[in-house]
Amino acid sequence: MQTRSRAPIAALYTLTALAALTSLGACGGGGSDTPAPGNGGGQTPAPPPPPADFTLTLSTDRTLVIQGRTAELTATVTRRNGFTGAVLVSLKNLPAGVSAAPVMIAAGATSAPVTLAAAAGAPHSLPTAGSAEGSSGELKDTEPLTVTVGGEPGVLDTSFNGGKQIVAVGDGEAYATAMAVQADGKVITVGRTTTIAGGTDFAVLRHGRDGTLDTTFGSGGKVVTAIAAGNGSDMAQAVAVQPDGKILVAGTTAVSGTDIDFAIVRYLADGTLDPSFGNGGKVVTSLGNSTDHLNAIALQEDGKIVVAGDSDRGSSSTGVDFALVRYQANGALDNGFGNGGTVITPIRAHSSRDSAYALLLQKVGTEQRIVAVGGEGDFVAARYTASGALDAGFGTGGKVAGVFGHSTIGAAQAVVLAGGKLVLAGQIQNDFALARLNADGSLDAGFGSGGTVITPVSATNWDAASALVRQADGKLLAGGWVYEGGSSSGNFAVARYGADGALDTTFGTQGLAITPMASAGRSDSGRAVVLQADPRVSTVRLLQAGEANEGGGFKFALLRRWL
Numbered sequence: 001m002q003t004r005s006r007a008p009i010a011a012l013y014t015l016t017a018l019a020a021l022t023s024l025g026a027c028g029g030g031g032s033d034t035p036a037p038g039n040g041g042g043q044t045p046a047p048p049p050p051p052a053d054f055t056l057t058l059s060t061d062r063t064l065v066i067q068g069r070t071a072e073l074t075a076t077v078t079r080r081n082g083f084t085g086a087v088l089v090s091l092k093n094l095p096a097g098v099s100a101a102p103v104m105i106a107a108g109a110t111s112a113p114v115t116l117a118a119a120a121g122a123p124h125s126l127p128t129a130g131s132a133e134g135s136s137g138e139l140k141d142t143e144p145l146t147v148t149v150g151g152e153p154g155v156l157d158t159s160f161n162g163g164k165q166i167v168a169v170g171d172g173e174a175y176a177t178a179m180a181v182q183a184d185g186k187v188i189t190v191g192r193t194t195t196i197a198g199g200t201d202f203a204v205l206r207h208g209r210d211g212t213l214d215t216t217f218g219s220g221g222k223v224v225t226a227i228a229a230g231n232g233s234d235m236a237q238a239v240a241v242q243p244d245g246k247i248l249v250a251g252t253t254a255v256s257g258t259d260i261d262f263a264i265v266r267y268l269a270d271g272t273l274d275p276s277f278g279n280g281g282k283v284v285t286s287l288g289n290s291t292d293h294l295n296a297i298a299l300q301e302d303g304k305i306v307v308a309g310d311s312d313r314g315s316s317s318t319g320v321d322f323a324l325v326r327y328q329a330n331g332a333l334d335n336g337f338g339n340g341g342t343v344i345t346p347i348r349a350h351s352s353r354d355s356a357y358a359l360l361l362q363k364v365g366t367e368q369r370i371v372a373v374g375g376e377g378d379f380v381a382a383r384y385t386a387s388g389a390l391d392a393g394f395g396t397g398g399k400v401a402g403v404f405g406h407s408t409i410g411a412a413q414a415v416v417l418a419g420g421k422l423v424l425a426g427q428i429q430n431d432f433a434l435a436r437l438n439a440d441g442s443l444d445a446g447f448g449s450g451g452t453v454i455t456p457v458s459a460t461n462w463d464a465a466s467a468l469v470r471q472a473d474g475k476l477l478a479g480g481w482v483y484e485g486g487s488s489s490g491n492f493a494v495a496r497y498g499a500d501g502a503l504d505t506t507f508g509t510q511g512l513a514i515t516p517m518a519s520a521g522r523s524d525s526g527r528a529v530v531l532q533a534d535p536r537v538s539t540v541r542l543l544q545a546g547e548a549n550e551g552g553g554f555k556f557a558l559l560r561r562w563l
Contacts, residue, residue, distance in 0.1 A: 052083035056134035062146040068120035076111040093130035097122025124159040127536040154508030160560035161211025173553040185209035190236040199231040218271035227253035238297040278331035288313040296359035303329035308356040338388030375410030379403035395441030427464035448501030474499035479529035492526035517548035
């Protein structure tokens with residue numbers, strides 16, 4: 001009988017136990033050989049560190065470069081996760097004629113200036129979407145940058161679809177008299193166009209921000225509206241855009257039995273008549289069996305509409321007088337203003353002509369005042385309370401007359417300044433003329449010579465200011481026309497003044513910018529100016545409108561200038 005050794009048996013037991021432990025380990029805890037945290041085992045390995053990199057930022061995401069000049073911005077690098085290298089910054093997709101040398105932000109620096117240079121002949125450009133690229137080896141980061149090439153103050157802006165727009169409106173000649181800019185930058189221009197039968201109708205054009213006709217408005221960007229029946233005479237003289245985008249166009253219409261009357265039309269944003277206003281979008285107001293001319297419009301904060309012009313309804317001893325009318329937002333007369341919505345004011349006696357050509361809303365304390373400005377023979381003005389009564393705190397019994405003390409035309413436009421001062425612009429003795437009034441209507445001796453400025457745009461010929469706007473920096477832009485003699489029969493003209501009334505020599509040629517719109521020897525007349533802000537460029541430009549005799553007759557004419 002054989003006897004087995006004890007050692008092999010013990011070894012067998014040991015192997016069996018190890019196999020059992022291995023089997024238990026394979027069946028429990030999800031199969032991980034790593035002990036769970038807190039169970040007495042080792043710790044979870046740390047995740048790998050994030051890669052070293054950087055971000056690039058710019059001091060601005062848009063910049064304007066003037067022809068022949070430079071513009072500078074700052075590129076900044078923020079390093080992360082141990083990155084310490086230098087970064088090369090390059091600008092991409094710049095407008096034609098603009099260059100920028102790459103710059104290196106050294107390892108020990110965080111930022112560096114980047115200089116853009118525009119050649120003297122670089123074409124004006126629309127905002128061009130480019131970028132700034134930072135690179136270091138294989139690492140890269142990109143930031144958007146919009147660049148625009150512009151011109152010196154007063155220079156014609158050729159990015160406005162070539163700079164000039166001359167547009168036929170209807171079947172015959174057309175004359176632009178007023179303009180406004182919508183919140184989206186689109187441009188409304190209004191006036192009149194001649195019909196085939198020989199009458200005239202309201203004419204309204206809308207251009208896109210950069211000068212092309214807006215085909216979403218009316219018919220190809222144009223709307224023609226007859227007010228008077230038959231072969232009547234309708235002339236649009238003023239325009240205002242409501243906060244809701246509706247467009248108010250005001251002027252006159254010839255109506256049988258009442259001669260010439262006030263007329264207002266309201267359009268929806270697409271150029272169709274607004275049926276909620278007046279009679280199918282139109283309101284006609286007769287101030288009596290007389291001649292009434294509407295020249296200006298203003299929108300109150302409460303939505304009411306104020307218009308101003310003149311009427312010969314008054315006493316025969318006062319001639320043609322200021323006429324104001326206020327309407328509710330729906331076009332109904334506002335009976336809380338004057339006499340049933342109407343105010344007639346003789347400014348001067350002896351059968352003079354007192355025509356209001358401009359209308360302003362001015363805060364005096366906490367109350368809104370209405371200021372009408374105009375005159376024929378001299379500058380005149382009147383200020384009214386919200387109810388239409390003359391404001392005794394202005395001038396003499398609410399009126400100012402005889403600003404220059406001599407004749408030839410009068411004030412055509414005005415602006416309100418901080419503190420309640422007013423600047424009036426127009427024509428005196430066939431020259432550009434401005435006057436600044438204190439809040440009480442007295443001449444402001446700190447402006448020009450004793451409160452007035454006369455500028456002969458042409459030293460030997462006629463010129464007249466017909467419009468005025470104020471820049472945010474206080475500078476004043478007066479627009480109109482000038483006859484320079486020789487081959488000129490009238491050109492668009494703009495003068496820029498400092499806040500003190502002195503010509504701003506940084507604008508145009510010694511403060512003046514003159515542009516012939518039509519071919520040589522043909523007549524052009526600037527009638528309206530307005531400022532156009534452009535957030536794409538972070539700048540403001542000047543638009544001017546009027547008429548140009550080109551291609552067989554007068555047409556609407558527009559241009560844009562750099563400021």
